[in-house]
Amino acid sequence: MLAVSNLEVVYDDVVLVLRGVSLEVPDGKIVGLLGANGAGKTTLLRALSGLLDIHHGAVTRGQITLDGERIDHLDPQQVVARGISQVLEGRRVFGEFSVEENLRVGAHTRPKDRAANLERVYDLFPRLLERRTQAAGYLSGGEQQMLAMGRAMMSSPRYLLLDEPSLGLAPQLVGSIRDLISQINEQGTTVLLVEQNASMALSISDHGYVLETGRVVMDKPAQELLDDSDIQEFYLGLGAEGERSFRDVKHYKRRKRWLS
Amino acid sequence: MRDVLLTVVRGLGFGSVYALLAVSFVIIYKSSKVVSFAQPALMLAGAVLVSYLAGPVGFYLAVPLAAIAIAMLGWGLERTTIRPMIGRPVFVVAIITLGLDIAIRVVVNVFIGPDVRNVGDPWGLSTVDVLGLPVQERYIAMAVVLLVVGAGLFAFFRYSRYGLAMRASSLDQETALVQGVPVGSMTALAWAMAAGIAAVAGAFVGAGGGVDQSTWVIALKALPAIIIGGLDSIGGAVVGGLLVGLVESFFATYQGEYLPFLGQNFSLVSPYVLLLVVLLVRPYGLFGTREVERV
Numbered sequence: 191m192l193a194v195s196n197l198e199v200v201y202d203d204v205v206l207v208l209r210g211v212s213l214e215v216p217d218g219k220i221v222g223l224l225g226a227n228g229a230g231k232t233t234l235l236r237a238l239s240g241l242l243d244i245h246h247g248a249v250t251r252g253q254i255t256l257d258g259e260r261i262d263h264l265d266p267q268q269v270v271a272r273g274i275s276q277v278l279e280g281r282r283v284f285g286e287f288s289v290e291e292n293l294r295v296g297a298h299t300r301p302k303d304r305a306a307n308l309e310r311v312y313d314l315f316p317r318l319l320e321r322r323t324q325a326a327g328y329l330s331g332g333e334q335q336m337l338a339m340g341r342a343m344m345s346s347p348r349y350l351l352l353d354e355p356s357l358g359l360a361p362q363l364v365g366s367i368r369d370l371i372s373q374i375n376e377q378g379t380t381v382l383l384v385e386q387n388a389s390m391a392l393s394i395s396d397h398g399y400v401l402e403t404g405r406v407v408m409d410k411p412a413q414e415l416l417d418d419s420d421i422q423e424f425y426l427g428l429g430a431e432g433e434r435s436f437r438d439v440k441h442y443k444r445r446k447r448w449l450s
Numbered sequence: 451m452r453d454v455l456l457t458v459v460r461g462l463g464f465g466s467v468y469a470l471l472a473v474s475f476v477i478i479y480k481s482s483k484v485v486s487f488a489q490p491a492l493m494l495a496g497a498v499l500v501s502y503l504a505g506p507v508g509f510y511l512a513v514p515l516a517a518i519a520i521a522m523l524g525w526g527l528e529r530t531t532i533r534p535m536i537g538r539p540v541f542v543v544a545i546i547t548l549g550l551d552i553a554i555r556v557v558v559n560v561f562i563g564p565d566v567r568n569v570g571d572p573w574g575l576s577t578v579d580v581l582g583l584p585v586q587e588r589y590i591a592m593a594v595v596l597l598v599v600g601a602g603l604f605a606f607f608r609y610s611r612y613g614l615a616m617r618a619s620s621l622d623q624e625t626a627l628v629q630g631v632p633v634g635s636m637t638a639l640a641w642a643m644a645a646g647i648a649a650v651a652g653a654f655v656g657a658g659g660g661v662d663q664s665t666w667v668i669a670l671k672a673l674p675a676i677i678i679g680g681l682d683s684i685g686g687a688v689v690g691g692l693l694v695g696l697v698e699s700f701f702a703t704y705q706g707e708y709l710p711f712l713g714q715n716f717s718l719v720s721p722y723v724l725l726l727v728v729l730l731v732r733p734y735g736l737f738g739t740r741e742v743e744r745v
Binding site for chain 2: 345
């Protein structure tokens with residue numbers, strides 16, 4: 191199990207972004223992490239995959255453990271070698287590389303399993319097989335997202351961390367990316383899904399966390415979150431009376447203080 | 451006709467050496483977006499090391515040994531002087547390489563002494579008959595080395611795990627890190643390879659003429675070569691190097707006859723004229739990448 195407890199992250203020694211976040215990612219599940227811009231979702235992922243250093247951030251309190259062993263302060267490559275693989279926000283494929291070269295880079299830590307993993311990824315994403323010799327920069331947005339996910343799968347991860355896979359994709363594509371995520375999960379990879387698209391994330395997650403200004407303000411099974419009236423109103427946009435008034439928002443903020 | 455062919459051969463010969471030097475610049479540029487001005491000193495250090503080793507172990511063994519030694523020096527330079535500068539402006543790093551160049555050359559000059567040192571190559575200025583043309587053996591050796599090194603690098607960057615990881619690191623460090631690529635080590639590897647290649651080039655710069663304290667200037671011919679070829683293209687560096695060699699060779703042969711008003715030794719600056727012309731037509735070099743971007 192991947193667990194984060196009381197994690198506090200500071201950028202440039204002054205900007206406090208995570209204020210004691212705790213969450214658990216049990217093996218075999220999909221865990222959704224929701225939150226608005228600036229809530230700290232990406233920072234949490236950076237902490238998990240050892241990327242804080244290059245962003246001048248540091249874990250100042252709390253810890254991250256993988257099966258009880260502390261993994262904060264590890265280098266990114268050590269994290270990948272332990273089976274935690276991240277797909278960065280915005281896909282970030284190597285545009286000049288062919289599709290297959292992108293996948294081969296993903297296999298850097300597992301050269302021995304490369305052939306088997308390549309086959310598995312092409313099974314999952316047949317579209318990538320069709321385009322394997324094309325430059326990744328010329329793929330469509332959805333295909334690039336598939337490539338980024340496939341590349342992350344090339345290191346045979348136990349845990350897949352996805353940062354906003356639905357970002358900038360057409361609704362129809364969001365649906366197929368969602369299906370692919372649950373397919374990957376069914377094949378035995380645990381998923382931590384960070385999303386602003388709450389309905390998409392909660393529809394496949396087992397458990398959900400809501401992050402606001404660096405704190406976890408809700409932590410419930412995904413189904414309960416879907417039924418929660420605050421979530422419906424502020425994350426799913428299902429408010430009963432259409433436009434939200436300023437008073438309602440203030441009211442919500444007051445309630446939020448109760449929650450946290 | 452015979453003059454033209456001999457000029458071409460000489461151009462390709464020296465061009466091969468310029469190409470090797472250009473490749474060493476490009477490898478560092480690709481990995482850290484810095485033009486390393488330490489390459490001339492590394493080239494000179496390689497040549498001098500070969501001149502000392504060639505006596506005891508022979509030229510053919512001295513070249514790879516010197517390449518390995520200088521590669522280790524390059525690795526060490528990256529670790530101690532370049533690595534701490536990560537995140538600083540590229541300009542700062544470039545200036546540091548300039549300082550390294552001077553520092554290394556001061557040390558190397560002690561070992562050169564005031565005279566010309568022979569690198570101990572087996573060719574000298576002797577020629578071999580190729581289709582009725584007296585071709586200098588050293589030009590053939592230079593071209594062969596370029597072919598071997600070039601083919602090796604091509605295969606390395608295209609097919610090997612580390613070559614791919616190096617290219618990935620140069621494109622997007624954060625993404626490479628997330629794939630488990632140790633980006634820092636890739637930069638050090640690039641410096642090692644570039645230094646090793648510069649050392650090999652140094653040995654061949656010295657072939658036939660030897661090296662002295664001013665030989666390092668030859669490495670600067672690689673600058674027009676890499677700009678012509680495009681800073682980030684190894685193939686472009688090879689073509690650029692050969693072009694510079696050819697242009698220089700043609701000017702050396704014919705300029706006195708046809709363009710005497712340009713004065714003597716115009717061939718030395720002719721690569722920069724070529725540079726200007728290429729940049730006017732293709733500002734990103736002949737083979738440089740324009741960014742592939744999806745909007």
